[in-house]
Amino acid sequence: MAHDIDAPTKGAGTWGQAVAAVALVAALGAGLWTIEKASSSDSDPRPATCSGGEPEKAPKESGKAPRRVSGAQLCEALNRPDLAELLGTPGETAKTAGGSGGSVKFGNGKEIATPSAEVEFGTYTVNLTATYDRHPVAGSASLLGASARQQTVLGRPAVFYSDRTISISFRLDGSDTDSGPGVPARALTVARDTKDSGGSFEVTLWRTDGVVPDDAVVLRVAENVLPTVPGWAANG
Template sequence: MAGEIDGTMKGANAWGQAVAAVAVVGALGVGLWAFGETSTSHGDLPPATCSGGEPEKASRHVSGAQLCEALNRPDLAELLGTPEQKAKTAGGSGGSVELAGGKKIPTPSARVEFETYTVTLSATYDRLPVAGSATLLGDSAQQRKVLGRPAVLYSHRTISIRFRLDGSDSSSGPGVPARTVTVAQDAKDGGGSYDVSLWRSDGVVPDDAVLLGVAERVLPTVPGWAAEK
């Protein structure tokens, strides 16, 4: 019996990887989580609730649990255009990217999976601005404004990992196309970002209007959004 996981190739943030190659490790942080096996038939089961621990107290950074609570909203399926679907899995995770010299950049993240769509939300607490980053993300990257803050919209691919439950015969390769919007954590673009990523199980490229609609509804509910400088 084998399983398969799709994880986004997008790291803590792509221009961070241009500064420190070690940040590529963050590419596994958003998508490769141990949610366990799920059935393709959910019947009358209720939507999945967030797992991944409680928010950290007295922290200047949002936690994976808080990101999951913001992302796993009751109307998320409707925002995705699939109102009849229920969340199969939902979870939040801490995490960090370690740079040369031992400095760690917090990269908490959350993921909600439906039958058609998987959505992720992550935060990166670095000192890198979002404005101008489109030049580092390929020709198709587009500089935008989202909710009045600098943003960039671009494409990438997930990583598909196949494995047997006994741990043998694992393999990885390109997954499905994904779209991501990265938004500055503050209007002045003083460093740090939020990333919302979206991909479809059928391999169809997600619609940008759907992605931006999700980002515009979810991001203002992230703790500290309105209070940031």
């Protein structure tokens, strides 16, 4: 049986598509995504729930270093009871929900923590990623294409931009794996703190039918979800 999935190409803000794609495939292969699926055999399936997990430290940091938010914590913040209503699709039930630790490693040995979470509905899929780098959000619109738009969200520098998922097709036995362009997505990157001292949270939405998500929907999700992420208020 063949399976097709859509996955974000820039789970870490402005990082390249190739790096994100490799990280995603590695995560799938290693089983890092902790996903709870609603049973298809139930006449009234329950919404998917997030698996637990301990907060994670940034790569190569000591035990005394500040603790970063984990993929499990991001999932708990994202997979809220009213998420379908925020998306404008009340009545829909989350099909899958999961979180991953994740990091991006560069040729110079530097490693950036990029924990993320994702919740899938029938109409929308929502991805939430935290990036712990030193890059400010202000001014990044010029790097993200003509559709990028700088603004302020929740009192912090932010930027809207267009993206596209990667469509990955594979069989359960590992054969016939293929990938290609997926569906359009809209992403909103918001600085981790009001001083924009580096790092960001990113909310990305895409639709199953391939219609470009409305920025108002992305903004509504971000404004309700981000303040519930652990540590958000402390960085205000």
